[in-house]
Amino acid sequence: MIAESGHYALVLALGLALIQSIVPLIGARLADAALMNVARSTALAQLLFVGASFLALVMLHVNSDFSVANVYENSHSMKPLLYKITGVWGNHEGSMLLWVSILALFGGLVAAFGNNLPLSLRAHVLAVQAWIASAFYLFILVTSNPFLRIANPPIEGRDLNPVLQDIGLAVHPPMLYLGYVGFSISFSFAIAALMEGRIDAAWARWVRPWTLVAWIFLTLGIAMGSYWAYYELGWGGWWFWDPVENASLMPWLAGTALLHSALVMEKRNALKVWTILLSILTFSLSLLGTFLVRSGVITSVHAFATDPTRGVFILLILCLFIGGSLSLFAGRATSLKQGGLFAPISREGALVLNNLLLTVACAVVLFGTLYPLAMEMLADFKMSVGAPFYNLTFAPLFALLLLAVPFGPMLAWKRGDLLGVMQRLLAAGVAGLVAIAIAWGWASGGATLAPLAIGLGVFVIAGAITDIVERTGLVRVPFATALHRARGLPRSAWGTAFAHAGLGVALIGIVCETTWNSEHIATMKQNDVAHIAGYDVKLDGLFQRQGPNYREMIAEFKISRDGEAISVMTPSKRSFTTRGSSTTEAALLTRGASQLYISLGDANADGAIAVRIYHKPLVLLIWWGPVLMAFGGMLSLSDRRLRVGAPKPARAKQRLQPAE
């Protein structure tokens, strides 16, 4: 009954989305307020029905109703409750349902909180949202219905893939989807602007918070996924340049560019056409990511053969939306009026450079992701493009970008003074050089690039601090005045500083981890001691334990340093009976920002076990960086000008005045 209700709710949502796709547009053409307002109610109702449908699938999973194919294939009655819930999106059908639920959530939010939008703009935006929604509802209903019943219900399910039975599944996909799908809003705004043929600074002010929200979630989602891969896959890697990862990185790069170009448009009314194009590209890359991950192109090009409808269907959606939006762009973009002139050396110029480098870096990733696929289809030979390719291409471009980052916020709008900025960044530059010298001396000339990269990271962090110092006049004026000014600084200035500093922090973490990571692989018996990076790791013993849906072998290690006991680490190896597969649960010991990492291999007959021990210096900085960036994004989001929002009727403005 629940399954049928869920299915029915999804069909109703499709119906509502179809109405929402057409009626508001007719309303806008006829300038009929009532028809345009249909968008608002249908968007909210859509959210309600998709939410109900999603909830139905969650309930089926929680109740372990194995008469539903999706539950049978991905759940087990003995599975802990958390994984029964997260297992809902740990499979193709469920994750697509999560995708449309989040799409409906964003549509609903625009409908609910978009009261200050011009009526016709809101109608257009919601209509475009509904086009996307209709396409994906159709996709789910036609090719990947999660509510399919099995004629003869089995007694027990096949369990969820053990690697996915982790808290990471609860956080990573929803965050990532909030990011991916969140960019649909800026896409819809861009299409709406093209259809209306009208775009101004206020448009950018409406779009920016939505882009920022999506960007924050995507940043956190990618970081979370990377940390999950790091501790779950058992060999301490945190980024693999795997096509699935690239699929999330590309919208992030384009979205970061969009964030910055929308700023230029909002403040200076320039770069309009480019901002529109970026909005379209960012969401197109999100769609491409969905296609790459969900169509099976990556795990097997021949998934088209086993289930041709799915891949072809998403490809069709992809072509329709990307092709359609780009043609619309080509047709209408010239009619948009250009505004705001600026000199090449200016804040705008710096942001253009940022956009240039980000989009080119994104294009490089896109090339590396699609080239092997294209080669396989066209020339019929297989190859892989891995980390070496990206180290040679992506890394130099990003290094260039990082070098420019501290200059951007310090240049004036319209026409900047590069020499003056250089003088003010002197302290940051010196800090970077000192860091290079220290890293060089400490590593005694081992790696050449690593100290340079660390210096770059320090320069970026110091540059972010310099910007705040300059704005508050911390060194020049009395402390109390500086403090007062700091309080008066717009939160977006703080946000910029935090986000930029986060880049430097992440870079330092990446460089330290990859350069000075030490590894010890050996077979160990009871009471054997391994030495790594100054730590003594002693194997105390092995024992077995029964978990809810698995058995595990735990190894207990005593960690000490200079004879002083620090902690006990217990990595384990779990074998899941239902799927007949096993996972390695690594044990982590955090010391400052560094980590000790132990994972287990196979046990021999004589009681010895293969053990992999890593010491990863400053590895946590890799994820603290993105967290800082996201924090900066949130600060920026809470900035007064975004809270107060775009131009409102005079009455509303007056009401807000006393808040100052």
Add this chain to the structure above:
Amino acid sequence: MTRKQRRMTIIGGSLAVLALAAALVLNALRDSIVFFSTPSMVAEKHVAPGKRFRLGGLVQPGSLQRGDNLAVSFEVADGNAKLPVAYKGILPDLFREGQGVVAEGALDANGVFKADTVLAKHDETYMPKDVADALKKQGHWKDDYGAQASGGAKPAATTAQGNPQGAVR
């Protein structure tokens, strides 16, 4: 600066960055790409020792031998040819005799494939895509491998790395 000059500066800058990126990509394509081969392709093409490639096939049942200090050797077969593989380190959780495997490394002077990475990316029904395709082409395809379990947001990959550089990469 006139409007035209400004525009030319920006366009010139864009072209410079694009040219830089293109140069970087072309340079990287020359030597950072790793090709995929099966044992019979290796036998046909006489791959030079020291040239890195990915070897895919099935682990020959009964060929797995464990030596001292985590050294392992096994044979990778694809029905027509076999190739001995030497590896040092921990094999991935899903490594089994008779199952698909992908190893990355290079041939040594004796024709033994020295692997520094062994990848087994499958569960009980799924095998590495490259291996499946290669086997299909040669007609050694078992239908039951085709039923591929759909993963979640992250692919279920387990990897074993043999040397420090491998772990970094």
